Amino acid sequence: MTPAASPAKAAGPLSEEQLARLKDWTKRFPHPSMGLLEALRDVQAWFRHIPLEVEPTMAELFRVPLHQVREVVTFYPFFTTRPAAKHRIAVCRNLSCTLAGCGKALSHLGERLGVPQGKVTDDGLFEYHAVECLGACEHGPALSVNDELLGSATPERLDQVLDAGRSGKPLEAPASVAVPTKPVPPGSVILTRFFHEPELHRLATYKRLGGYAAWEKAKGMAPAAIIDEVKKSNLRGLGGAGFPVGMKWGTVPLKKDRDVPHFLVANADESEPGCFKDRVLMERNPHALVEGLMIAARAVEADHVFVFIRGEYSRQLRILQAAAEEARGAGLLEKPIQFMRGADAYISGCDTALLETMEGKKAWPRQPPPFPTIAGVMGCPTVVNNVETLMMVPSVLTMGADSFAGLGAPKSGGTAVFSVSGHVERPGVYELPMGTPLMDLIALAGGVRGGKKLKAVIPGGTSTPILTAEEAGRAKMDFDSMRQVGSFLGAGGVIVLDESVDMAETLFIIERFLAHESCGQCTPCREGSGWTTRILERLLAGGGAPDDPANLLRIGDNITGKVICALGDTVGAVARAYLTKFPDDFKRKVARG
């Protein structure tokens, strides 16, 4: 394909400076195509959309087919094909934020701006959208403007946003709510232990509290020895899958056998509704990630170290970049850390889809084999680990694998940082040893809000099957225990639901999310998620048919186990949990219809 524009000179609406900046993106990463999404973010910022005339230039510069540029632009909601408002206000409509009243926030914006959702105001200043999870459930209803999280969408805050937008004065992004706020005795928590230190994100503080000692130790260890230690620690992947970390690292081919570049990627694309712990951890304890990355890079012989972070975590990105810069200045970085941002696609958080996004493509998950550790980014061995997982690695070395393992449950070592939202007194992140009873965690978050009766708990983010109050009473927070009660620990996003919650509505919110985030690659998920959502929508609107619940169950079961990735499986698995555990909530809708 030969795009019409020549990148040698400024084409269409691009100035020479802009073109130079785009060219810079082509050189930033090991392959030009890897810079495509970042470059498109610049274009979006310059023109408030991606002008069609710019696409051929992008295709040529980033060495991708022209239609791939368009596919990327239309796949990721961050990019628009028509001019967007100067301030794109997003209010989360997902579960925790619905429970927190996002509807009110949206109607407030409607009244103030006098335009419907998605429409740009006449002055070109504002548009507002109800969006899927922003990763700030504890602030629910979460609010962001132009990919900057701005706290809770209260009427007062929204008015501030509008005032600031009109006056042109930027609003300060608020710090994340962080617990604990006072010192915690050593040995019970790891990553949040020093959260009471206001300057924990600074190198000096981190080092004073023992930081980078593990890295010093690792430098004296052979890669295989580090992997062995991690294996012994029972550290599991904390992004949702719970895969044993040491085992994953052990599958990376050795450089001496296959001399190609190795990649290490911290998956900071936290997007599971109900999960926000990675955001808080990166914001408060960024050096733990930097240190973890260095140790992991050594263990898997990584040449390229990446942090792939969701676009809305702008504040966290700045903090991480500052931390990496401090570490570099202090000579602590053996490999430079590169940062890449997502563009509002939940599916990018799936490791193989993340690889596609990094390569400048639509986030269509791959179908292993080969697994990423054999053929990942640009076909090279790639280890993708969740942020929190990598942050745990230094403690494995400093505590010793046995102590780390001993802190947790039998096959889930150490602690985990849980995100708690929904109907609790104090939504936020709480770190507890693996295997802690779920009810203890809820108690730590202040218990069910307003003393109401507990109806159900989502234990690991909305993709995990819901637990009845009775099941929640038996559940323990580790990977294997959670399976015993028929659910998953997931990424530890706990959403507490009190007796007022309607499960048909809850399932609708979750399925609507999954349909919105389905990548569209495989048929059962693409068609089934939308179909399920539309049936639920009809049911909620009073048009339920007697066989709807049975049909929903059947459709869901036909998806589960027959799709490419876990998102599709979730469509069916969550439907089954809600429909079988709370049948009355669905029957009632049918009767009404």
Added chain:
Amino acid sequence: MAERKLATFTLDGKTVSLPEGTPVIEAAKQAGLEIPHYCYHPALGNPGQCRLCMVEVEGMPKLQVSCRLPAKDGLVVRSNSQNARKAQASSMEFHLANHPLDCPVCDQAGECYLQDYYMRYGLYTSTVREDKAHKHKRVDIGEHVMLDSERCILCTRCVRFLDQVTGTGELGVFNRGCKSELAPYPGKRVDNAYSGNIIDVCPVGALTDKDFRFNVRVWYLDRTPSVCTGCARGCSIEVHSNTKRPWHDEGRRVNRLKPRVNPEVNGYWICDEGRYSYEGVDAKTRLRAASALEAGAPAYVPSEEAAGRVGAQLRELCAQRGPEGLAVVLSGTLSNEDLFAARRLFVDVLEAGHVLVRPGPDQLGEEDRILRRREKVPNHKGAELLGFGSKVRESSWDDIRGALGAGKLWGLYVIDRDPIAVWGAEASRHLGELPFSVYQGVHANKFMGLARWVLPSTSWTEEDATYTNFQGHVQRARAAVPPLGESRPDWAVFLDILGAVAPGESLAAASAQELFALLSKEGPFAGLSWESLGDNGARIREAQPA
């Protein structure tokens, strides 16, 4: 390619042996079993998107997509178990959940894999109460292709064809989730030289052929294996024709051409030039009857009588004025049998002074790295193998023009070509003054008006014949429709003339098959037989021309 180890495994109770790593879905095909699928295409890969080709594998807890399941020793696969069938049916249900079901007005009906698979693997009762998704309909996306994106099931075969085969990348799947839509890149049209193939690979009615749609219902079509005569590649094709219901497609007998899989020649594809070349078969320019120029006007002569009279004149003129004054312009459009008979007549018996077969500027065109060849005739290689250009000395267009201008010719016999198109109109005077001239061909041309004899030939869809492509691959084309009017195969005309010129020298053959038996007795065609050519043909032994 290195020989791969054979894997022996069980598929629906049958034992199958195939190279290790072959996708099970492909193995099924070779074992005569069908596993339904949309996205998989042997030439376009196995993205595993449609999730229709689900099979059960002993020892694996989850069903597997057979397009991504490599054959391995000892595998026990069931594509027809209850679980597999249920998964296939549910995949069908998802594919149809948003499909418009406008079969009565859809041109794909009758050859649609949604229809066929629903009957074979679906047969569920629809529970869709929701409104179906609406997308763009009747989108004109190229010279030959119409898109209905509501009907599209997003198998991405067309996208992959344009990415991998032509490299032109006109189509993409834009947006995501249930809003995903197949569309051309804004402002682009699918106008590459192979665009028709995306219609063939589309398993549903999303991409239809602007040229064919609404002309004939596909179940009225007869299908005849044949060979494309558009260039020296000689792609394997199927001729789709309708002679029983002449009220369809304005009476055209041949309605479309489709590629036929032949790994040795064209793989899965054909070019658009070839695909739409069938229009000539029923064109108004077709010659239907023989004529002789009498008092400046053509007069009807029955075809067989005409051949006899031409033969008698040839014999007489050769005897009176010598064979060196006769020029014969043959063509690579002629079959092996035609050229074999022509060689006997013009070279062996008449010993004509000039013989030309080689394609000149009149028969050369574009070529590429996919299929298209520069020589726009199907059988020049056949002519070479029959000795034209080597044992039979060839003249050029220029040689013949020179002889004509110098008054050295008394006769010109032209088959399927137009000297005026090559030499220009100024040659008309000399041509008109020739005491003997014949135009024998399928279509009318400029030279025809000056020729003393016009003899109508059958088109390639109307006769059994063999052609030898540029690689030396010999293939059979079969008659799909009867000869038009009084047109006759060229070899039959040559044999009749031969009978009139020198009855004792004629060939003992009354059909193309018998001629092929004679021409394959020795020389490069030796070892081949009409039967052994089968549908996909056979390669000649590289040998000296006969």
